[in-house]
Amino acid sequence: MSSTDVTHHAPEEHGHDHDHGEHGPAKGLMRWVTTTNHKDIGTLYLWFSLIMFFIGGAMALIIRAELFQPGIQIVDPMFFNSMTTMHAIVMIFGVVMPAFVGLANWMIPMMIGAPDMALPRLNNWSFWIMPFAFTIMLSTLFMDSGGPAGGWTLYPPLVLQMGDSFAFVIFAIHFLGISSVMGSINIVATIFNMRPPGMTFMKMPMFVWTWLITAYLLIATIPVFAGAVTMLLTDRFFGTSFFSAAGGGDPVMFQHIFWFFGHPEVYILILPAFGIVSSIIPTFARKPLFGYDSMVYATASIAFLSFIVWAHHMFTTGMPLAGELFFMFSTMMISVPTGVKVFNWVATMWRGSMSFETPMLFAIGFVIMFTIGGLSGLMLAITPADIQYHDTYFVVAHFHYVLVPGAIYSLMAATYYWLPKWTGNMYDEKLGKLHFWISTVFVNVLFFPMHFVGLAGMPRRIPDYSLQFADWNMIATIGAFGFGFSQLMFVYIIVKCIRGGEKATAEVWEGARGLEWTVDSPAPYHTFETAPTIQPATITR
Amino acid sequence: MSSATGYYIPHAARWPIVGSIGLFIFFYGFATWLNQGPFGREMFILGAGVLIFMMFGWFGLVARESESGTYNGQVDSSFRLAMMWFIFSEVMFFAAFFGALFYARTFSGPWIGGLGGGGADMTNAILYQGHDYVWPSNGPGDVGGKFEQMGWFGLPLINTLLLLSSGVTCTFAHHAIRAGHRQPFILWLLATVSLGFLFVGLQAVEYIHAYDAMNLKLTSGIYGSTFFMLTGFHGFHVTMGAIILLVVMLRATRKHFSAENHFAFEAAAWYWHFVDVVWLGLFIFVYLI
């Protein structure tokens, strides 16, 4: 038989199918364990990341509780350190990344008109690695030596002094990396290969574009990270000297390899968010996205530039002057395409017929507060300035502005935006808006003061601080508990929506465009089993 | 691009969860073993066993589906894309280790030796008095003791020729199957696999010689680290590639594959060429220069 030998399924065969045609979901727990359906897998990813969000959040609250007042009051310093380390690992690898993959699973096939992901079995495996990998990762907290405590950046030689949990952390990272790479390969294959005729690249929604580029970044950088942690492992257990000057290696080399992964990683955490916001703003401004083409090119340039800026995390570590200058200018260059995006979002809203439902509120909140984080990033990019700011709370303020009211807000916006499509019910709009406003007040109470204490010199990752930082820290902690507990509202709204509510139409939102809004709400278990016909005039984004 | 109609979407995948459990036991066991904890080695072996079982099961299933004509051209493209991007990810994995080699040789090595300005001479004078940087280096601490550098002549050169010829025999195999000639296909595959295993065998001889006669070990500073990690991971990939080609060969003897449908072979061949190219990089940057 030949590879071009198509097994034909006439469209009318569907619905009463044969060998592989069970059309509804299977029953029971095994449905979820063995599922190959992109919507099921998307749901699994999203629930997983929501649970991890509260685990990581609890760690953040432990950190903030300790920092409520100067002095050591609640936890011992070693545990504090493992909380800062684990909080970052959980939030990055357990919350933001899987949530974006979950959205990719749910939405990409529906947005491009594909029946499923390109490699459904692999898709199942990508998800089912996550709980196992995080079991290993979190189990280190219960070991005698405690969890990893040298920071999520795992710098040697400190990280090599970790206790028994070291090897577990390294292997958990390998484990998670396998999941990310497989998931990304699947997404790339889906976008390249599963588009129906007529769905050209430039007809794809921005969310699909941003994920295509994110997946590329993941495939390119996760293996480098795997290499870096492998070298840590062999340095510790097999006597290699990669990061030891005595043997001719260099601990700084780890930082280079790590950040070659690490900086693209932060774009992995934000590009899909750009895609989400680029979907939501046009809907509620009732105008097509302004400058779609430039958005695509800006995303691609950000991805390219993200490979040549890594050492802006290492200005104080030291490198030749030419290096300091190169990385300063290349970093500043990233704000050009980033600015293009922000201006395009604003221009999309300009003279739009705007309405402010919850997804739109979160999207606008994203644009404003992400920009604050972008601007502090620009300040950090200036080498001489960064020599002051580095490893202070100013950096913490920067990355939390881009990640919490940035990436996390985009996830909340996406949830509210597509929840009616997923469940068939409208969520409670009043509660949604309340959730937005409470979160937005508290998130700023939480993170804005960090700029002040940072500029005043408060170091990050230290459980104690000197007295002059006390007031702002107290305020930040109040913000943290407010923000943390208001997220229970988010869960409540989601559960309430799943259980019932006003029925959603197929279109859901008045200004919604794109293929996902042409299928029923809730989206049937299988969509686009026959390829939709896409004419040049068909609106797909 | 072919239409999405009839895209094969399997149901109820049971192998992935087996794989996850296998990996879990494998990694947990490995970490425990490294910590000299209880049952570490046993778990490691058990996990590896589960993984091998999973691969047999999963690939076997896919092979059966492929042979029974379940897949269409679009599924075939998905597989091709997946394999290409997987190989790209492998390239980036090696890039990390090549990067370490280049960094140590161009930057940190000379700096430790006091070269390159920017105060390196002071650092050298204070911390590493008298350490002159020359490659191969095991650092100012003379970690692992005096050792000899691995030359390029002899075994490495022979290995280069072996691997390059295996690339040629692999291409002959491809031409054979494309023309529908099963017997030559199997024989050329046999040649490729044999050359591959011969390569691995000679690599082992080289390692033994390095350890016994040259005092060149994984622990011989940065030179030993980069040498053994790069060639070691490469050797591991050659072994995997040869096993994959062997499986393809065994499948061919069971009348699998046709002139048009032989993606499993092509994927293995791509992988083989990738391993080949990495070796050329190694030969130049690890052995020659």
Ligand code: HEM
């Ligand atoms: C306008 C674009 C941006 C610029 C110019 C920028 C610049 C920088 C610089 C220079 C640092 C190093 C500060 C230091 O350690 O001294 C930094 C840290 C960081 N940035 Fe950004 N950034 C930008 C956007 C982003 C985005 C979009 C994200 C993630 C969504 C992000 C996440 C982070 C994180 C997590 C760190 C801290 C890493 C650590 O040390 O743990 N940044 N940024």
Ligand SMILES: [Cu+2]
């Ligand atoms: Cu960065």
